[in-house]
Amino acid sequence: MKCSDFLQELTNYLDGVLDARTKAELEDHLAWCHNCYVVCDTTKKTIEIYRDSQLYELPDDLRTRLRTAIMSKCKQKKAESSS
Amino acid sequence: MGTIQPKVSEPVSDELALVQAAKAGDVGAFEDLVRRYDRNVFRIAQHITQNREDAEDVVQDAFLKAYGNLAQFQGQSKFYTWLVRIVVNEALMKLRRRRPERMVSLDEDVKTEDDSVPREVADWSPNPEQLYSQSELHDILSRTIQGLPPSFRTVFVLRDVEGLSTEETAEALSLSIPAVKSRLLRARLQLRERLSRFFQKRKNGGDRNGGDHNQ
Numbered sequence: 001m002k003c004s005d006f007l008q009e010l011t012n013y014l015d016g017v018l019d020a021r022t023k024a025e026l027e028d029h030l031a032w033c034h035n036c037y038v039v040c041d042t043t044k045k046t047i048e049i050y051r052d053s054q055l056y057e058l059p060d061d062l063r064t065r066l067r068t069a070i071m072s073k074c075k076q077k078k079a080e081s082s083s
Numbered sequence: 084m085g086t087i088q089p090k091v092s093e094p095v096s097d098e099l100a101l102v103q104a105a106k107a108g109d110v111g112a113f114e115d116l117v118r119r120y121d122r123n124v125f126r127i128a129q130h131i132t133q134n135r136e137d138a139e140d141v142v143q144d145a146f147l148k149a150y151g152n153l154a155q156f157q158g159q160s161k162f163y164t165w166l167v168r169i170v171v172n173e174a175l176m177k178l179r180r181r182r183p184e185r186m187v188s189l190d191e192d193v194k195t196e197d198d199s200v201p202r203e204v205a206d207w208s209p210n211p212e213q214l215y216s217q218s219e220l221h222d223i224l225s226r227t228i229q230g231l232p233p234s235f236r237t238v239f240v241l242r243d244v245e246g247l248s249t250e251e252t253a254e255a256l257s258l259s260i261p262a263v264k265s266r267l268l269r270a271r272l273q274l275r276e277r278l279s280r281f282f283q284k285r286k287n288g289g290d291r292n293g294g295d296h297n298q
Contacts, residue, residue, distance in 0.1 A: 007201075011268040015249075016086035035204045039275070042207050045282070046275040047087050047243045049212055055224050056138070058125040066139060067121060070146045071114050077151065078110055 001029040006036045014044055087243075102162050106153045113153075117146055120163060123245055124170050130240040131174035133229050134181065141177060145170040160254055167247070167255040171237060178233060201272065203279035211282035227277045235270035242267050 006029050012018050013026050030037050058066075098119075104112035121142060128141035148169050149156075156165050212220055228236050241252045242263070253263045 007272070008268075011264055011271065014087050014271075035201070038204045038206055039201045039272075042279060042282075043271050043275045044087055045207055045211060046271060046278055049220075049278070050224060050228070050239075050244055050274070051087075051246075053212070053220065053224055055221050056126045056129040058122045062139070063121060063125075066125075066142050067114070067117055070117055070143055070150075071110065073143075073147055074110055074113060074150045077147075078108065082108075 001025050003029075003033060003036055006030075006033070007039070010040060010043060013040070014047070098162055099158065102153070102156060102158070105150075106156075113150055116162065120166060121146075123163075124166070127167065127170050127240055127245060128174045130228065130244070131171065131233060131237055132177050132181075133225075134177070137174070137177040137181065141170060141173045145173045148173065161251070164247070164251045164255050167241065167245075167251075168257075171241075171256060175233065175237075201276060203276050203283070205279065205283040207279070207282040208284050211278075214282065223278070223281050227274060230277060231270055231273055235266050235273065238263055238266040239270040239274070243271070 006026060009018065009022065009026055013023065018026070030040060098116075101112045101115050105116060124142050124145055125138055128145070129135065129138035132138050132141065145166065149166055152169075156162065208214055215223065228239070231239070237256065238252060238258075241247045241255060242249065247255065249260055249263050249267075252258075252267075253260050256263070258266075
């Protein structure tokens with residue numbers, strides 16, 4: 001397996017959707033190719049950092065304000081459609 | 084090396100009952116759906132628009148559009164996938180309005196030269212996120228994902244941040260499964276490349292100005 005083949009399968013590998021044989025070939029490549037090992041490991045960390053970062057959390061006060069605005073418009077729509 | 088584990092759990096089974104009740108005119112049931120998904124909707128909207136005000140507008144517009152079109156939700160997909168489709172469309176519309184000079188489309192399969200060939204192959208620190216305060220880290224993550232084309236960051240946020248499956252992402256974005264996979268791979272690799280400048284091990288220890296060096 002070449003490094004470019006490894007890269008092509010990287011997403012499937014990290015998502016755990018490879019068949020056993022391809023997975024074994026990839027892991028065989030990882031065992032001796034340090035660069036691919038680092039790319040694989042740091043790609044995994046990239047995903048985990050974004051997933052666990054709580055980036056763009058909705059603050060409670062804004063959350064309440066938005067929901068109040070949404071629900072008042074929904075009630076208005078309902079009243080219009082039933083009148 | 085293990086696979087990544089999605090953090091999002093399956094929606095609870097009463098969701099369909101809430102949708103049916105909302106369809107039948109129960110506004111309170113719709114409010115429960117808003118509570119259930121407003122944080123996700125805001126996160127997706129801000130990832131795509133990269134603008135706080137736009138993201139607030141998208142949250143309101145998307146839920147109102149969902150409310151107005153509940154009759155069209157047939158239940159073949161999850162309510163959340165159906166909602167995400169509306170959110171992405173609203174967010175892209177905002178982006179187009181703000182950047183009319185640039186075509187913004189999910190269909191673009193942006194080809195930049197060798198964008199997926201790793202150049203940075205240094206190991207990262209064992210706990211890279213601990214190198215920075217939370218606000219510094221958020222700033223780094225935000226600036227880094229901003230640099231991706233909208234079509235890439237949309238796929239990345241749905242798959243890797245929100246935990247949608249490849250199939251759900253394809254459905255929400257009207258893309259083929261190979262198109263989702265190709266964008267996801269390139270998004271992950273480009274983010275990895277850019278984050279490496281901040282998170283790689285420092286030879287001289289303690290130096291956190293790695294972002295300045297040229298690659």
